[in-house]
Each structure stands twice: as C-alpha cells, then as structure tokens.
C-alpha cells in the first residue's frame with residue numbers, strides 16, 4: 199500500500215476514540231445532512247485515492263458472495279457453481295459465503311487488479327458504501343472501515359474537520 203495511505207490509516211488509529219465517540223452520538227441522533235456529508239467526503243476522497251495503489255480491502259477482508267454473484271462468477275470462469283464454492287468459499291458464522299482465505303484469490307498481487315472485475319461480487323462493487331443512502335444504518339461498519347480503507351478514513355477526517363471547525 200502507498201505510504202500516504204498507510205499514513206492516512208495511522209490518522210484513524212490515532213483518532214480511534216474521537217471517531218468512536220462521534221459515531222456513537224450519531225447513532226442516537228444523526229444530523230439531517232449526514233448522508234450529504236458522507237457523499238461529498240466520498241467524492242473528494244475517491245478523487246484522490248487510487249484503489250490500484252491500495253487494494254487493502256481485497257488483501258485483508260472478504261466480501262460476502264450472494265448466490266447470484268456465485269452463479270455469475272462460476273459461469274464466467276466456466277466452472278460448476280459447486281466446484282467454485284468448494285474451491286474458494288466457506289460459510290461464515292452468519293451463514294454467508296465468504297472467501298476461504300485472504301488476500302482474495304482473484305487479486306493480482308503485483309498490479310492490485312481484480313481478475314474478475316467485470317463480474318465481481320456486488321459487495322466489492324459497493325465497497326466502502328460511503329455513497330449509499332441512510333449512512334446512519336451502517337455507522338458501525340463504516341467505523342471499522344475507517345481503519346481498513348484510506349478513502350473512508352479520509353472521508354471521516356473531512357467530516358470531523360467540519361464538525362470541529
């Protein structure tokens with residue numbers, strides 16, 4: 199991962215308690231423009247952060263594979279759905295399909311490119327979710343992602359800067 203992104207994640211680590219406190223408060227009572235704050239932070243963060251210079255999500259966590267993702271990817275690879283699941287996936291404690299191991303088997307570790315990009319799971323398409331509606335519902339996962347994804351960290355930092363200005 200690019201040094202600047204490691205540095206950004208260090209910011210999250212150093213501000214862990216502040217982020218936690220802010221998000222806890224918003225879970226009880228969120229500002230009306232919470233989505234707008236996240237969405238503009240998301241746009242600005244991804245104008246600067248290049249996922250191909252990062253890939254921390256693909257290296258360290260697993261997306262959830264929905265049945266339709268599995269069928270689509272297995273078809274793309276020309277393998278049976280059951281063979282695909284047996285080879286790459288396992289059930290997590292909630293019964294969802296996730297990767298057997300990290301980094302993701304479909305990540306090119308040299309270039310950070312996804313070898314199944316066009317048919318990747320929906321969860322990969324939507325990660326890190328900071329542009330979705332009703333951000334209040336996913337503040338818990340967003341807090342976790344601020345320690346994993348430099349773009350989320352940047353978004354949260356921008357929001358915090360506005361709050362404390």
Ligand code: SF4
Nearest residue numbers: 249252253254255347
């Ligand atoms: S989504 Fe976040 S963690 Fe994943 S590659 Fe992009 S910047 Fe990195």
Ligand code: SF4
Nearest residue numbers: 256302304305312322
């Ligand atoms: S499928 Fe592609 S985008 Fe999703 S985790 Fe694996 S390498 Fe990353």
